[in-house]
Amino acid sequence: MFAKDWSQRVESYWNGICGDLFSQLQDSENLSLSLSGENSLYVRTSQAKVRQATQVEQLFVAMVFKHQQKTYHSRQPLTMNLAQDRAHFQEVLKMLRKRLQELPEDPYFVPMKNEGTSHFHGAHAGPEPMQIAEQMLEPTQNLDFVGFLTAGDKVLASQNSLGQRHWFSQNSFFIDYSIYHGPKAAKDLYSGSQFDSKMWEIRLGESRKHLEHLLLPEKVLTPGKFRAYLSPHALAQVVGITEWGAWSFQGYKDGSSAFRNWYDGQVQLSEKLFVGENFTLGLNPRFNENGEVAPEKLMLVEAGQLSNLLVSTKSSQEFKVPANNASLSESPRSLEIRGGDLDTPMVLGTLDHGVYLSHLHYLNWSDRQTARITGMTRFDCFYVEGGKIQGPIKDMRFDVGLFKMWGPNLVALTSQSEVIPNTATYEERSSGGSKLPGMIVSDFEFTL
Amino acid sequence: MKEKSTTPVRSASADQVHQSLRNLLVRQKNACDWLGLRAYREQSTFLGVKNEKFDHQREQVENGVMVEVICDGHFGYAATQDLSDAGLDRAFTQALALARSFASRALHRFSFSEVRPKAQGSYRSPGKITMDQLGFAEASERLTKASLAMKVSDEVIHRMARLILVETSIQLVSSSGTEVDQEFKMLMTDFNAAAKRGSEVQVRSDQGGLARCYQSGMEDLQLDNILPRCYKVGVEAVSLLSAEDCPSGKFDVILAPDQMMLQIHESIGHPLELDRILGDERNFAGWSFVGLEDFGVLQYGSPLMNVTYDPTQHQELASFSFDDGGQRATSEFLIKEGKLVRGLGGLESQARSHKPGVANFRSASWNRAPIDRMGNINLLPGSSSLPEMVKSIERGVMMYSNKSWSIDDYRRKFQFSCEYGEFIENGKVTKVVKNPNYRGETLGFWRSLAAVGDKIETYGSPYCGKGEPSQIIRVGHSAPHCLFRNLEVFGGGK
Numbered sequence: 001m002f003a004k005d006w007s008q009r010v011e012s013y014w015n016g017i018c019g020d021l022f023s024q025l026q027d028s029e030n031l032s033l034s035l036s037g038e039n040s041l042y043v044r045t046s047q048a049k050v051r052q053a054t055q056v057e058q059l060f061v062a063m064v065f066k067h068q069q070k071t072y073h074s075r076q077p078l079t080m081n082l083a084q085d086r087a088h089f090q091e092v093l094k095m096l097r098k099r100l101q102e103l104p105e106d107p108y109f110v111p112m113k114n115e116g117t118s119h120f121h122g123a124h125a126g127p128e129p130m131q132i133a134e135q136m137l138e139p140t141q142n143l144d145f146v147g148f149l150t151a152g153d154k155v156l157a158s159q160n161s162l163g164q165r166h167w168f169s170q171n172s173f174f175i176d177y178s179i180y181h182g183p184k185a186a187k188d189l190y191s192g193s194q195f196d197s198k199m200w201e202i203r204l205g206e207s208r209k210h211l212e213h214l215l216l217p218e219k220v221l222t223p224g225k226f227r228a229y230l231s232p233h234a235l236a237q238v239v240g241i242t243e244w245g246a247w248s249f250q251g252y253k254d255g256s257s258a259f260r261n262w263y264d265g266q267v268q269l270s271e272k273l274f275v276g277e278n279f280t281l282g283l284n285p286r287f288n289e290n291g292e293v294a295p296e297k298l299m300l301v302e303a304g305q306l307s308n309l310l311v312s313t314k315s316s317q318e319f320k321v322p323a324n325n326a327s328l329s330e331s332p333r334s335l336e337i338r339g340g341d342l343d344t345p346m347v348l349g350t351l352d353h354g355v356y357l358s359h360l361h362y363l364n365w366s367d368r369q370t371a372r373i374t375g376m377t378r379f380d381c382f383y384v385e386g387g388k389i390q391g392p393i394k395d396m397r398f399d400v401g402l403f404k405m406w407g408p409n410l411v412a413l414t415s416q417s418e419v420i421p422n423t424a425t426y427e428e429r430s431s432g433g434s435k436l437p438g439m440i441v442s443d444f445e446f447t448l
Numbered sequence: 449m450k451e452k453s454t455t456p457v458r459s460a461s462a463d464q465v466h467q468s469l470r471n472l473l474v475r476q477k478n479a480c481d482w483l484g485l486r487a488y489r490e491q492s493t494f495l496g497v498k499n500e501k502f503d504h505q506r507e508q509v510e511n512g513v514m515v516e517v518i519c520d521g522h523f524g525y526a527a528t529q530d531l532s533d534a535g536l537d538r539a540f541t542q543a544l545a546l547a548r549s550f551a552s553r554a555l556h557r558f559s560f561s562e563v564r565p566k567a568q569g570s571y572r573s574p575g576k577i578t579m580d581q582l583g584f585a586e587a588s589e590r591l592t593k594a595s596l597a598m599k600v601s602d603e604v605i606h607r608m609a610r611l612i613l614v615e616t617s618i619q620l621v622s623s624s625g626t627e628v629d630q631e632f633k634m635l636m637t638d639f640n641a642a643a644k645r646g647s648e649v650q651v652r653s654d655q656g657g658l659a660r661c662y663q664s665g666m667e668d669l670q671l672d673n674i675l676p677r678c679y680k681v682g683v684e685a686v687s688l689l690s691a692e693d694c695p696s697g698k699f700d701v702i703l704a705p706d707q708m709m710l711q712i713h714e715s716i717g718h719p720l721e722l723d724r725i726l727g728d729e730r731n732f733a734g735w736s737f738v739g740l741e742d743f744g745v746l747q748y749g750s751p752l753m754n755v756t757y758d759p760t761q762h763q764e765l766a767s768f769s770f771d772d773g774g775q776r777a778t779s780e781f782l783i784k785e786g787k788l789v790r791g792l793g794g795l796e797s798q799a800r801s802h803k804p805g806v807a808n809f810r811s812a813s814w815n816r817a818p819i820d821r822m823g824n825i826n827l828l829p830g831s832s833s834l835p836e837m838v839k840s841i842e843r844g845v846m847m848y849s850n851k852s853w854s855i856d857d858y859r860r861k862f863q864f865s866c867e868y869g870e871f872i873e874n875g876k877v878t879k880v881v882k883n884p885n886y887r888g889e890t891l892g893f894w895r896s897l898a899a900v901g902d903k904i905e906t907y908g909s910p911y912c913g914k915g916e917p918s919q920i921i922r923v924g925h926s927a928p929h930c931l932f933r934n935l936e937v938f939g940g941g942k
Contacts, residue, residue: 042916050522051728052525053524053525053547053550054525054526055526055542056815057527057528058529059529071505072505073504074506077511077512078529079530079531079535081530081532084530084531099584102583102584103584130549133550146727147731148916148917177731178730178731183735183858187731254642255642255644261647361857362854362856363854364853366865367865372940374854376856376857378857395861397854424918425918426918426920427812448863448887448936
């Protein structure tokens with residue numbers, strides 16, 4: 001059921017469907033087709049046993065139909081059953097023509113362009129998803145292992161009637177897991193394109209060691225300001241909240257971007273801070289849902305100054321600024337924060353007295369206009385004294401200004417960074433992710 | 449109350465799917481202990497107008513079948529969009545293989561007669577008019593007028609008027625004789641405005657982002673109702689520019705129903721989900737401070753607190769007749785006079801926990817296995833009028849419309865912020881305050897409930913997230929204004 005050639009079969013079928021549809025277009029009609037799909041095994045476990053296992057094979061085609069300054073967007077299922085699909089898409093095309101007539105003209109109409117061709121096919125490195133599931137569970141039997149395996153093929157593609165053709169496919173897995181001891185847990189993520197059972201056992205061993213720290217007496221903190229280390233995973237949570245429009249040029253113009261004052265130059269953040277989009281990480285293709293190709297690298301923050309925001313072609317038309325071919329949501333797709341000069345083994349010593357934050361939870365803006373964030377500590381977070389872990393902390397709520405955390409309170413960035421894939425699975429497996437270092441900050445404020 | 453049809457609700461194409469499902473049952477029912485099929489079709493239409501100009505249109509179609517198989521007490525699931533006999537057979541084979549492969553490692557062995565009972569019936573939500581019937585041009589025109597109504601001054605720099613219309617059809621059939629057809633039409637609207645003066649930006653919306661979502665059709669997009677609301681959104685956005693920041697300190701707080709919605713959702717709904725309590729969500733959404741031993745014992749809040757799970761409410765977003773496990777939907781008390789009496793768990797969680805639950809075993813779509821979800825969680829009205837509550841406050845804040853939300857993985861420590869606040873001094877509202885925030889701990893908060901209003905308002909959310917793989921589900925919440933004593937309140941700032 002996990003055919004090794006699934007993505008190749010999809011590619012061949014997809015090329016045929018696109019050709020069929022483009023051949024049915026009439027004069028001056030343009031059509032862009034974007035494919036998103038997966039053939040995935042999802043296994044959910046608790047107490048090292050399987051709660052639910054699901055096989056999902058799904059493909060969706062996002063159609064953008066353009067004619068006479070009007071644009072119609074439709075997302076349709078692709079079944080890989082040729083008779084069903086041909087009949088369905090013929091009907092959809094008729095419907096697009098009819099409904100397009102009813103729509104108002106698009107005031108920010110983006111003419112279709114041929115954005116060239118690209119092709120990436122990540123080799124299937126095995127083992128098969130079912131074998132990964134078996135090998136994942138085998139060494140966990142004496143643990144309260146709570147985990148989630150996702151494994152299989154993911155495809156993204158875009159073609160348009162002007163000849164543009166982009167293809168991206170990869171076979172990958174991730175195990176997002178935690179090991180519990182009572183109410184406390186050590187958490188980690190093992191991901192890649194080739195599952196290695198020996199590496200998995202090493203990762204589990206490291207998690208077990210982390211768990212030992214959690215058995216030390218719990219430290220209950222009094223609300224106040226602490227020196228803090230944010231691991232790459234904790235920093236990923238902070239970065240995640242900025243993806244809610246903070247980097248968006250549209251958000252800047254409509255007032256919803258938390259970075260508005262930063263972009264206006266009213267705040268200057270730490271000169272240690274360099275942030276950019278970096279598609280060389282290979283987590284995501286450079287083409288977006290319209291097939292528009294972003295630069296391989298785009299610096300957003302240089303030495304603490306926010307020099308670029310993400311600009312879609314739609315925003316470019318509306319605000320008359322150059323596009324950098326961001327996605328329609330203008331969220332980062334492959335964000336990197338450049339590492340600093342602190343060796344990871346020196347983190348505890350440099351932190352000296354403070355809190356070691358492995359993971360954060362449920363962040364949100366507590367005041368978007370001043371870029372203030374609230375959230376919770378979660379999983380393996382520790383109190384550190386004299387450069388040594390003293391014990392786990394009782395979960396605390398924090399409320400911090402991001403401009404302070406990334407500004408005058410930024411003490412150091414680790415030289416080693418971690419690539420953290422996007423593990424979201426709402427509707428479908430996500431692609432993309434980030435590459436982040438650890439970060440030591442001062443005056444990290446706990447409130448509850 | 450919900451409208452039950454006495455005639456079949458299926459369309460012609462749904463009839464074809466139904467026949468395919470029945471054919472699969474005939475072909476494969478002897479190859480496993482139990483076989484269930486859930487066909488799910490959904491068409492969503494998104495339409496938006498920004499600053500009186502057409503902004504976006506998108507439609508989205510979902511169409512597929514989830515095949516559920518039980519072997520040796522363990523479920524296997526496989527989802528397919530290929531509804532041909534060959535496609536369904538392939539998905540069946542995959543589900544069977546998963547059930548067999550993991551049966552020896554199953555977390556719990558289920559009896560299919562216990563967790564997938566025979567269910568027969570139908571449901572049709574009350575919405576009538578489709579987008580095709582109203583027309584894109586007319587819908588866009590109405591949204592344009594709504595956008596214009598928010599433009600009360602040049603300081604209103606951004607106005608968004610948008611809607612989502614969703615039409616969903618769910619069919620369940622199973623080898624135990626289940627035959628369920630349910631059809632839903634849902635209209636969700638969102639009107640919001642941003643006002644700017646200098647470097648200050650304030651946002652106001654029509655009861656919170658997409659909070660107005662109901663089981664209804666385009667007939668509810670009526671300008672008579674919408675335009676006064678949009679005008680108020682614009683006026684209040686501008687008024688926030690002149691407002692003082694919400695003061696910090698311990699204050700009495702009245703939460704309006706559009707903030708009560710969020711408070712109920714995060715600090716009652718999620719912690720009472722039985723699958724969370726059983727530990728299924730520990731790696732993702734989190735565990736719960738509530739234990740199985742707390743049902744029937746724990747004093748969750750003040751005696752004024754009465755909360756139901758109610759999937760029978762007319763037009764509320766998560767009303768239906770059966771959940772995806774085939775359990776008939778009924779209204780049940782979760783909390784009665786402040787005491788915790790029942791959790792939110794479908795038949796599988798009830799079998800695992802030996803606790804009573806509700807019909808809330810729901811999936812986001814054809815491509816996800818059902819899990820315990822919230823539905824309509826409602827706080828019942830009390831006997832206090834809003835003026836009486838205001839009059840009883842010496843110094844306090846009334847807060848409207850959720851802006852930001854955060855709570856820990858055990859659902860204890862929360863912090864929420866609202867769009868709009870009114871300061872109360874000596875029993876009277878004296879001024880508008882901006883950036884009202886409050887934080888607290890769940891049990892202490894609900895035990896500080898001092899008065900419950902006598903009029904309910906109903907809202908909802910199309911976006912409640914949970915599960916691995918993750919799922920978005922639609923929920924409804926109704927509540928009156930409620931008064932809480934001595935909360936920690938604060939405003940915005942760096």
